[in-house]
Amino acid sequence: PQQKWKRCHALLYPDSPFGVARLEFYDWKEGPVPGDKVRRASDRKVLRLAECICVAPAASESGPKENMVAFSLETNDKTVLLSGDRGVASEWVQKVCELAFPSKSSSQEKEPPDPPVSSSLEMSVNSLYVSREEVSDFRVTVQRTEAAERCSLHGSYVLRTESDCLLLKDPNSKETLYSWPYKLLRRYGRDKVMFSFEAGRRCSSGPGNFTFETSQGHEIFQRVESSIRAQQGSDNRLSCPTLDTDYATEVPWS
Template identity: 30%
Template sequence: MATDIGDIVKQGYVRIRSCKLGIWQRRWIVLRRASSKGPRRLEKYLDEKTASCGGSHKVAVLSTVTLVSRLTSSIRKHAFSICFQDAETKCLASDCELEADTWVKLLAQECLLPQTSLITGEPDILSPGIQKELQEQFHVYLMPTPKLDVFGECLLQVTHENIYLWDTTNPRIKLVTWPLTALRRYGSDSTKFTFEAGRHCFTGEGMFVFYTLEGERIYCKVHQATLAIARAHYKVKKQTEKSQAIDKELAHKKMPICQTTVDTVNSCEGLSSLTERCETECPVNEEVSEPAKSNPHEDLSLRYSLATTSKCSLRSHLLSCNMHRQGQ
């Protein structure tokens, strides 16, 4: 559970070698991990009293550290160094061997070892395409709210669909999820990020305030993600409307074709009835069945009618009727 446990990893007196003069000065230093108050850093105070009252101090950001190692005794006993990407090196020395080893171990854990990332979190969100998003986390301080039992230092993650809140002490624990589509409004300033959740969220309706120095960056990511969702919904809606319009147009084009087909069928039925009447009025087969035929032209017309009957019954019947009437 995320609670306000502070961001101090270790603090104490050490001797720091001056870069200009090369002398070793006794100072009180504080190693702080990344949090809503700032990145991981090393703060140098004149003494412990100045640190306790929040006096003036110097800050060395540890985001570009490349090496933390012990130094040989020829340089100074119980000494160690911190190397940065810009070739800068800070040399420090403790009062005993155990303290020096502890400082080196903690500095290496905070600056060199892979930071506990959401990539090692729950597999349900490890779908292709969002690993890059999972690598970006924001240290925030969640203000107490009656909607949640957790508060304090947390890790906030913004994906293309949700806002996730993870525990800082155990980043495998997902505290809560807010769908971006359920957010009513959101905003930020130089010290915090705020949003109002709707009733469709797991937490229900309510305002959630996160104190952080990266409020503007969080706002930009949330804004870009919500705009992408809106564009996707608009695109789907336009495609649906277009397909519906095409279906309606096709339906209108098919109606005349169907009507023409019906008319054709009706005309064929009329011709069939006409054929039946012709067969009734002109019994061709009965005339053909007579054994004697005196006129050779009648035999020719009879053979023609019989030949055409096997090809087109409707045409042959009409032709036979005409020839029979002409003979009479």
């Protein structure tokens, strides 16, 4: 099928004392590539290069224009399809590979890192690319709690963040096992290795604490927080109050 593309700014950052190697995308705006002072986190999409398992030309895909070629960055859970001018696409592939798969010889060099590579690319928005506005799945491992034991939850699952709830799915059958509406969560929080929340008594799981081991706790937290704020804004425009007004609050985890 014909790909659908949207234009964006892209910045390629090497690993440094100030941050990890990554590729950042920003919504396209006319004029120069946005600088640090005007780039907004809400416009940013980030791909950590350490998560890449393959970077290569996408010969079977056509670019949005005749003189453009496509290439892909593949991770365990998604593939980002990009396209650039024929003359620079190969350079992008080379630069990304150098940062995503550094050799021992290059890692021993002590030269200062290059500044970020910036350019404009055409970015696919079809099913191959997972944007922040779309449903996101996260591989998690359930930690032992009283509530998890009561629900017979053990091992690995897929935790999905949707606009109004969290879904816990079987990783093989994709069957939804439990649903936790955001408005029924009492609190939630995260740290570097886990995401946790306290479910209210009206949740299908019943009340209690659920803790999931994951390296993406911060991203899950941000998506949940963004969705809850959107729901609160919607409810504020209602002409009458609802019973479910006790939205979750962040838990400070040490």
